[in-house]
Every structure is written in structure tokens, then in C-alpha cells.
Amino acid sequence: MDPISTWRLTVTQSFSDLGVVLGAWLPSLLGALVVLVLGWLLARGVKALILRLGEGLDQLAVRLGWRRHTRRLAVQHTPAQIVATVFYWLVLLLALTLAADVLGLPGLSGGLGKLLSILPALFGAGTIFLVGYLLANVTREAVVRTSTGHAARGVLVARLLHGLILAISALLALGQIGVDVSLLSTLMVVAFAALAGAIALAFGLGARDTVGNMIAAHYLRRAHRIGARVRIGEIEGEILEFTPTLVLLETDQGIAAVPAHHFEMEASVRLDPEATGDDEDEA
Secondary structure: OOHHHHHHHHHHHHHHHHHHHHHHHHHHHHHHHHHHHHHHHHHHHHHHHHHHHOHHHHHHHHHOOHHHHOOOOOOOOOHHHHHHHHHHHHHHHHHHHHHHHHHOOHHHHHHHHHHHHHHHHHHHHHHHHHHHHHHHHHHHHHHHHHOHHHHHHHHHHHHHHHHHHHHHHHHHHHHHOOOOOHHHHHHHHHHHHHHHHHHHHHHHHHOHHHHHHHHHHHHHHHHOOOOOEEEEOOEEEEEEEEOOOEEEEEEOOEEEEEEOOHHHHOOEEEOOOOOOHHHEEOO
16 A cells, blocks of 8 residues: 555544544533533522622621721622622532533542532631621720720720630631631630730729729718818818719819828818817718
């Protein structure tokens, strides 16, 4: 057989084999394409449905300050958009897995199946941490806003609560994806217990005088009346007001604020014209 005939026979046989292979794969390929198209349409439908139903969630997020709180995380989408995008890609990955099964590609199908199996856990972990982050920010702002009388302490407590909520959220998120957080949980509990004890001790020592003044002021309201004239130490004046911790006296030099516990530490003398012999008190 001459070379031209041999070459022609080889080409013909190759095209014939290709036709057989394509004929065997064509139904599977068409089926995979149909699955992908249907999956894409379903993904778009699911995304549109979630966006429509999630308008209320977006409005709630706006009221809670979603944009302000997520600025540091570089989140540019609303909660409904995030959920819709996640479900869009989940449906597409499911369609790709089914298409790989139709084409008879077990390796690709198995890999996509494993990815699909861990995505819900990852989505749940991200959701837990994001909700915890928002809750931590809202709590911090609420504590700072309601502690205007003790701004420094309020900021400290707000920061501690913010850190505690973030730490708990991170532990829950790690546990959601299967990470063993038992040791981390124990360490966090010990650390926060020690920190809380130190803060309680510091507040207790710092507030000792304040608590003493509050108790003394409570009993002084029974022993003295507003308008009475008293002398304590070198201060002499008329009682104008009892505050939770102070006694305000109107003196010749002006209004003097005397800590209430001074009436327990020093002798106070009532100078009312109608005062009796028993009016000299040691409070």
C-alpha cells in the first residue's frame, strides 16, 4: 500500500474513532449542558426571590446601623444581598456537581461534593461571627450612651463587653466549622474571670469613699433637715440640699459641698435658734 493510501486510511480511522467517542459522549454532554442551564436559571430565581423577601431584613439592618458597623469589615452589600449571593453560588455548585455526575467524572463530582458539604458550615460560621460583631458594636454604643454620668467607667465596661461578645462569637464560629475550641473556651473563661475580678476589686477600692458618703448621706437626712444651720469643723452654714454623697451648705463665703462621711468623722453642731441641748450631734 502506497503512503498516500496509508495516510488516508489513518485519517479516516481517526475521524471514525472520534465520531464514536463523540456519539457516546454527546448525550451526556447535552445532559450536562441542560443541567447547567437549568441550575443557572434556578440560581438566578433563588437570588431574586431572596432579594425580594429580604427587604425587611435590610430595613432592620439599616435601623441597627449596618453600614456604620460593617465599614471596618469592608462589607459593601446589604444582608439580603449577601444571603442571596451565597445561595446563588450554592445552587450553581450543586448544578456543577450534577453535571459532573452526568458526564461520568467521579473525581470532579467528588471534589465539588466535598466543597458543598463544608460550605453550609462556613456560611453558618460567618453568619455567627457577623451577628456577634454587630451585637458587640450595638452593645458598646448602648452602654456608652447610657453611662453619661460616669463616662470613663462606661467606656471601660463597653469595651469589655465588646471584647467578650466578639470572643464568644469567634469561639462559636470556630466550633461551627469543626475546630476543637474546648481549650480556648477554658482559657477565655479563666482570663475573663481574672479580668473581671481585677476590675471588681479596682472599682470596689475606688468606690469605697463614694459608698461611705452615700450611706452617711442616707442617715444625715434623718438627723438634719434642709434649712437647719450647722457647724462642722471650720465650716458653718445653712443646709441647702442633700445630694447622694454631699451636703450643700450656704456659708458667708458661698456654697460649700461637704462630703457626707465628714459628719461621721467630726462633731457637727446644730445652730438653730430653737435648738435644744440635745442638738449637738456626733454623726
